Each structure stands twice: as C-alpha cells, then as structure tokens.
Amino acid sequence: MxxxxxxxxxxxxxxxxxxxxxxxxxxxxxxxxxxxxxxxxxxxxxxxxxxxxxxxxxxxxxxxxxxxxxYRSQDLAKKLLPAIDNLERAMATEVTDDQGMNLKKGVEMTLASLQQALKEEGIEEIPAAGETFDPNFHQGVQTVEASDDVPANTIVQVLQKGYKLHDRVLRPSMVVVAQ
Amino acid sequence: MxxxxxxxxxxxxxxxxxxxxxxxxxxxxxxxxxxxxxxxxxxxxxxxxxxxxxxxxxxxxxxxxxxxxxYRSQDLAKKLLPAIDNLERAMATEVTDDQGMNLKKGVEMTLASLQQALKEEGIEEIPAAGETFDPNFHQGVQTVEASDDVPANTIVQVLQKGYKLHDRVLRPSMVVVAQ
CATH class of the missing domain: 1.20.5 (Single alpha-helices involved in coiled-coils or other helix-helix interfaces)
Incomplete structure (x- = not known):
C-alpha cells in the first residue's frame, strides 16, 4: 500500500x-x-x-x-313520637271541673306546638284510615273481613299513627286491614 | 490563487x-x-x-x-322548647279529682319523655339559679339589690329556663340577677 x-x-x-x-x-x-x-x-x-x-x-x-x-331531624323526631302519643292519649281523658279544663288546655297547646315543630322540620303523619294498605308505610297488625262497603286491602282502623320525614318512614302506621 | x-x-x-x-x-x-x-x-x-x-x-x-x-338537632330542638314550657306550666296546675290526676299523669309522662329525647340528642338545661351570671348563657331581665347573703352577679331567680345543645346556646336563661 x-x-x-x-x-x-x-x-x-x-x-x-x-x-x-x-x-x-x-x-x-x-x-x-x-x-x-x-x-x-x-x-x-x-x-x-x-x-x-x-x-x-x-x-x-x-x-x-x-x-x-x-334528614337532620330524624333522630330527635323519632324520639319525640312517644311524647306525641302520650299527649294524644292524655287528650282523650274526660274532665269535668275547671282545673281539669285548664290542664287539658295546656296539653292541647303543647300538642299543637309539637305538631307544628315537627311539621316545620318536614315530619308528617302517614295517611292511613280509609287508604289502601301499603307495606312501605303501614304495618298490618290485625285483619277484618272485607265486604261490599270495605274492599280488601283497605285500612279500616289506625291503632298507632305513623310518621314520615320527607320520603323516609320514621315509624309505620299500625293498622287494621280488610282482607 | x-x-x-x-x-x-x-x-x-x-x-x-x-x-x-x-x-x-x-x-x-x-x-x-x-x-x-x-x-x-x-x-x-x-x-x-x-x-x-x-x-x-x-x-x-x-x-x-x-x-x-x-348540631343536627338544633332547629327541631329550638322549636320544641315552647312545648316543654307549656308542659311545665300545665304541671303547675292543681288538680283534685281522679280525672285531673290521670291527665296530670299523662302530662308528666310526656314531659319526661320529651326531656329524655332532648337529653339523648345532647340538649340540656343551662344551670342558672344560684349560679354566677354569665352573659353567654343568661339573659338578665330584672335585678334585685345584692346583700350579704346574695352577692352581686348571683342569679336569684329563673323566669324562663334556658337550654344548650352541646356548647351552643339554643335559648339563654331569662333571669333575675343581684346587683
């Protein structure tokens, strides 16, 4: 190279x-x-x-x-229901004298103010008497025989009122249903 | 180039x-x-x-x-206070007959169940009678003269009970204060 x-x-x-x-x-x-x-x-x-x-x-x-x-009022509202029951029961007491009348007047006012408070918070009674039985809202505890006047599945009596908070059931109605 | x-x-x-x-x-x-x-x-x-x-x-x-x-129960609890006031007032009604006694029994039960419901939700009465006046919890509506027995700033009488929810005042106590 x-x-x-x-x-x-x-x-x-x-x-x-x-x-x-x-x-x-x-x-x-x-x-x-x-x-x-x-x-x-x-x-x-x-x-x-x-x-x-x-x-x-x-x-x-x-x-x-x-x-x-x-649903903020749910817990307190549920606990108030027995008080309302008590007051409604007390209202059924018959009185004859002035003292009893005064007392009953007080109970009436209390009941009204409780119901008002519950209503303002969105709590209302579940319609029951005369309505068609709905297991979402009613609890059947007794039945009676249906008739021409009272068709099957109709609620004939309310044993204990039920309440709901908006769409939520706080306590179902305890009812007697025609069957 | x-x-x-x-x-x-x-x-x-x-x-x-x-x-x-x-x-x-x-x-x-x-x-x-x-x-x-x-x-x-x-x-x-x-x-x-x-x-x-x-x-x-x-x-x-x-x-x-x-x-x-x-504080979920605050709104409903506030609205319940008048009902409690009413029941307490009703409890002061004197009754003599059986009917009145029955009614009073019902009121007593209601009051107890209301107070229980409130307590469970964290609502309690604000201590007032005999306490030192605290503008955060008490509202002075009358004054009496302070003495050796009753030093200034002591609450001598509660005109309307106050309530709080945990640390929040729902309603201050309306009180008479020594000054």
Missing part, C-alpha cells in the same frame, strides 16, 4: 468513526427526548385524574351534606 | 459551515430539552397543588360533616 493510499484509508476510517459517534450521540439525545415526553404524558394523565377526583369529591360531599341536612 | 489553494479554501469553508450547522442543531436540541424539563417542573408543581387541594377538601368536608352531625 502506498503512503497515499494509507492516508486515504485512515481518513475514511476516521470519518466512519466520527459518523458512528454522531449517530450514538443522536440516539442518546433521541432517547432523552422520548423519556421526557413520556414523563410529560404521565404527569398530564395524573393531573387529569387528580382534577377529576377533586370534581368527584366535591360532588359527593355536596350530596352528602344535602342528605345530612334533609 | 492556484487551483489547489482554491480547493483547500473551499474545503475549509465547507467544514466551517458544517460546524456551524452542528452547533445550531445542538442548540435547538438543548432548547427542546430545556423546554421539556420546564414543562415537567410545571406539571409536577400543578400535580402537587392538586393533591394538596384533595387533602384540604377532604379535611374540610370531614369537619363540616362532623359539625352538621353534632
């Missing part, structure tokens, strides 16, 4: 090496870019999920608060 | 141009890398904030729910 040929060969080799190095460098940069882009995609995705979670939590909490608010 | 010189010069120029192009390319890649890294930092920051917000919302909602739960 002449000296000149050797030189040319050396140069070719050098160029090849340089090219390879260039390629390597390019590849490593490309790898880095891909890595960063993937990382960005991941973060974008996580951020999207986090924001969706915020929206979900906020909605769920608003719903929970509304439910808590709507 | 010889032909050879020209060739050398051309080659030098080409090399210079290639170098410059290389530099430009490197700079543009560096810019891109910087941009992506900045974007990642931004997303990291946003994600961190979003997660902090989730923690905040969750905490705040738990607190709100606890408060709603703790």
């Amino acid at each position: 002449s000296e000149k040929d050797q030189e040319v060969k050396d140069q070719e080799l050098e160029e090849e090496v340089a090219e390879l190095k260039d390629l390597e460098e390019q590849e490593s940069v490309t790898d880095e870019l891909t890595e960063l882009t993937t990382k960005i995609d991941e973060l974008d995705d996580q951020l999207l999920r986090a924001r969706a979670e915020i929206a979900n939590i906020t909605n769920r909490n608003r719903n929970e608060r509304e439910l808590l608010q709507r | 010889s032909e050879k010189d020209q060739e050398v010069k051309d080659q030098e120029l080409e090399e210079e141009v290639a170098e410059l192009k290389d530099l430009e390319e490197q700079e543009s890649v560096t810019d891109e890398l910087t941009e992506l890294t900045t974007k990642i930092d931004e997303l990291d920051d946003q994600l961190l904030r979003a997660r902090a917000e989730i923690a905040n919302i969750t905490n705040r909602n738990r607190n709100e729910r606890e408060l709603l739960q703790r």
